[in-house]
Amino acid sequence: MPRRTLKQNILQGVLSVNNVAVWCNVTPPTVRKWINKNLLDPIFKVPESTELRLSPKAIKQFMVERSIPVPDDMETALINFESKYNDDFSMKSDM
16 A cells, blocks of 8 residues: 555645654654654544654744744645644534
8 A cells, every 4th residue: 555645644634753853854863852852742643553643733833933944735634634634633514
């Protein structure tokens, strides 16, 4: 099964540590250090794994607060995500 792209992960509402590292142009261990220092707050841990998932919206805010450039494709994916979901990540009603 092919891996999902970063944009697909944003549209799913989650990013892995590796995804965040790519967006922030750092290594995965740096992202884990940010998590350990409570600079980033994972939204959940993958069951039976050490993998963590983070909110794309929170990552964007983190990047902006620290003057880390936000890639255009991340911005576009976030706009698409926000148009599809409410702030609480529940799907908008089609009614």
